[in-house]
Amino acid sequence: MMLKLRNVSKEISGKLILDDVSFEIPDSKIIGVVGKNGSGKTTLLKIISSEMLPTTGEIIVPVDDVFYVDPLSNFMTNYSPKVIADIISAYLPKFKRDEFYNILRDADLPVDKMISSFSKGQQALLYIACGIASGAKYILLDEPLDGLDVFIKDKVKSLLIENVGRTESTVLIATHNLAELDSLADSILFIKDNKIKIYDPVEEEQVKVQFVYDEDILPSNLTDVAKVIEKRGRVWLVIMPEDEIEKIFSDTSTYQFVEVLQVTTEDVFRIEFS
Numbered sequence: 001m002m003l004k005l006r007n008v009s010k011e012i013s014g015k016l017i018l019d020d021v022s023f024e025i026p027d028s029k030i031i032g033v034v035g036k037n038g039s040g041k042t043t044l045l046k047i048i049s050s051e052m053l054p055t056t057g058e059i060i061v062p063v064d065d066v067f068y069v070d071p072l073s074n075f076m077t078n079y080s081p082k083v084i085a086d087i088i089s090a091y092l093p094k095f096k097r098d099e100f101y102n103i104l105r106d107a108d109l110p111v112d113k114m115i116s117s118f119s120k121g122q123q124a125l126l127y128i129a130c131g132i133a134s135g136a137k138y139i140l141l142d143e144p145l146d147g148l149d150v151f152i153k154d155k156v157k158s159l160l161i162e163n164v165g166r167t168e169s170t171v172l173i174a175t176h177n178l179a180e181l182d183s184l185a186d187s188i189l190f191i192k193d194n195k196i197k198i199y200d201p202v203e204e205e206q207v208k209v210q211f212v213y214d215e216d217i218l219p220s221n222l223t224d225v226a227k228v229i230e231k232r233g234r235v236w237l238v239i240m241p242e243d244e245i246e247k248i249f250s251d252t253s254t255y256q257f258v259e260v261l262q263v264t265t266e267d268v269f270r271i272e273f274s
């Protein structure tokens with residue numbers, strides 16, 4: 001069963017956050033949820049997890065198979081990991097205690113100390129461990145990689161990827177940490193102007209091209225297909241379809257130093273929001 005939102009709108013205190021949004025999330029994927037501050041990322045996760053009701057529209061998701069914990073709530077700090085494991089098991093019976101304790105042991109986190117005594121990074125790791133071990137089909141994480149050092153981040157990323165491969169769970173990660181999504185997410189869900197757009201880097205077949213061009217305005221054969229993301233002096237960076245490169249850049253008297261690079265989530269964000 002696929003996670004579906006049909007014509008979902010959400011107003012909070014008279015303010016429209018999501019406007020008639022419909023989309024489907026394929027199973028067994030890691031999806032980045034990105035957007036500017038206040039665009040509605042957390043609201044979307046809360047609606048999917050049924051913590052919040054939509055104003056109108058329908059969400060098709062097995063409610064008892066969703067992991068979502070608001071990381072800003074005190075829930076995560078007022079108990080020890082052991083108690084947290086008991087609480088999560090009570091509403092998600094598939095919670096995998098062994099896996100949970102293994103992740104904590106690997107990171108030298110005590111299971112019986114108050115979580116409020118953990119550092120910010122240790123709390124972030126605990127939050128992800130809860131999600132990974134939840135056994136839920138849908139794991140919704142809000143800024144999960146915030147505050148983790150590079151080693152823990154790598155470890156957590158591989159745990160998430162491995163977990164999705166093994167259990168066919170689907171992970172939604174709301175984040176501002178766009179660079180992290182490049183090595184993690186299969187697709188990116190952008191929230192912009194109360195609407196949602198899904199970007200799949202593989203399907204788009206777009207690339208980033210860096211070249212040197214002496215004039216201030218690009219020729220129209222290039223601007224017809226390319227979006228400029230940066231111009232530093234004579235060095236331009238554009239995003240364009242891969243299959244147009246040969247035709248346009250074969251003219252080496254016009255452009256110099258043509259280099260083809262991978263499109264990053266940050267590039268797409270810049271284009272979408274600039």
Ligand SMILES: Nc1ncnc2c1ncn2[C@@H]1O[C@H](COP(=O)(O)OP(=O)(O)OP(=O)(O)O)[C@@H](O)[C@H]1O
Binds near residue numbers: 036
């Ligand atoms: N309980 C609430 N009462 C009033 N307004 C709210 C409430 N919760 C959210 N909002 C408003 O809804 C909008 C979306 O908030 P949300 O937290 O979903 O955004 P976000 O994209 O997660 O933001 P950020 O990136 O800053 O975390 C914001 O304008 C916020 O002020």
